[in-house]
Structures are given as structure tokens and as C-alpha cells.
Amino acid sequence: MSNASLAPLPLDDLSDAFAPDARARAILRGRRMLREDLKSAGGTYDLGEVCELLGAISRQAVDKKVREGALLAVPGPGNRRRYPTVQFDGEGRLVKGLREVQAALPTDNPWMVLNFLVNPDARLGNRPPVALLRQGRIGEVVEAARRLGEQGA
Template sequence: MRIVLDGISRQMVDRKVKAGQVLAVPGPSGRRIYPTFQFAADGSLLPGLPAVLAALPTRDPWAVLNFLVNPDARLGGRTAVDLLRDGRVDEVVRAARHLDDQGA
């Protein structure tokens, strides 16, 4: 299945990944996998995702994926993706900035 990011070219998607605006994780044979949760049905990005990716203290794709999809106590036990879908971008950005804090 191919995901089209709002009708933009593959090269533009690659630039967005390098700029930290879209998440790509390593897949088989060195191919990139773009987790579908970050896209709406129309191919647009999940609102607030680029701000959250920029706020995270890591660019490790697996750590970023872990933060986005696993429940987090700093987010009331919800996932970052759930809160972004609810429009609660500021809360997720704050939690992202403190990902490496002790006791978080």
C-alpha cells in the first residue's frame, strides 16, 4: 500500500523526513516505512506532528515511534497520537520536550 502525502512527490517526502517533519522507520532491505497513524485519510499530516517531532530530544526513529504510540503518564495515560487527533498539540509538545527527564 502506498501513502501519498497530500499529493507531493517522493523526493519531497524524503526532504520532510530529513527535516524531521515526517516519521520514517527502517524497514526490510533498507526501505523506509512511514507509519500510517501520522497521515489522515486524505494524505495530509496529523496536525501538530512536525512540532512534536521538532520538540523531541531524539531523532532515533524507534524512540520517536515509541513516544507517539505508547501510553504516557505525562499525557494522562493516553498516547501522543490520540492527543494530537484531539487537537491537544501543546500538551504533546511539552511531554516531548521532557522525554529524557528522570522519572518521566
């Protein structure tokens, strides 16, 4: 092996080696999508705020609502649960139908649930599902949730 083959390559010749591959770019896109979904959701409440909104209920009662699917929680900073504000109405009550929608979705990933709720859906006239839940149109949203991921749905 000659010394010439061991000579350092100019940094410009390595630029493609520093570029993220397809998997790494997908991870970044996913992170950006989460950020946009949270913005669309109006941000989040912390546990204390949710306890207050729901009538001074206990932390255990909040946890039970999350386990039952009546309340959506996403991992927040420090891996502490945060509760998207979009699931509450103007009076601070939970939007009706959330439990049924979560049960109908083909995922239990809270980020996917949030994504479904806040983004316009062609099956719902290009309106966000949460907007229809606020109107009491639970059946339509549940059906759209059930069909999520179906080919041609």
C-alpha cells in the same frame, strides 16, 4: 593433563553456555518492542503510497518532509524507508504537530519517535501522544516530548 580432563562434557552441562547473555536478551526485547510499536501504529506505507496520500507529491518532496521532521520514516525490509500509518488522519493527511514533537524529543531515532507516539504516556492521562495530536492538543504533546527522559517526569 590427563585424558579425563579432555573428555567431552555432556551437552546438559553446557546448557548455560548456550543461553543469551543480558546484552543479547536486551537486543531481542528491543526487536520485539519495535514489532509491537509497528502493530500499534497500524503498520506502514511504502514510498509510493505516501506520495499518493500526500497529493501525488514527488519522492524528493517526501524526503524533504522526512528531513524537516514533518513526516516520520522508519527503516523497513531491505533497509527501505517505511512510513507509519499512525501519522496520517482518516483523510490521509499528516497529523498536525509532528514536526514540533520530533523537534522537542531528546532523540532523532525514528524508532524512539514512533515508540513515543504510540504508547500511553502518564503525562498525557495515559493516552498515546498521537491521539492528542489528532485532537489538536499539540502543546501538551510537545511538552511531554520535551520532558521525556527527565528524572521524575
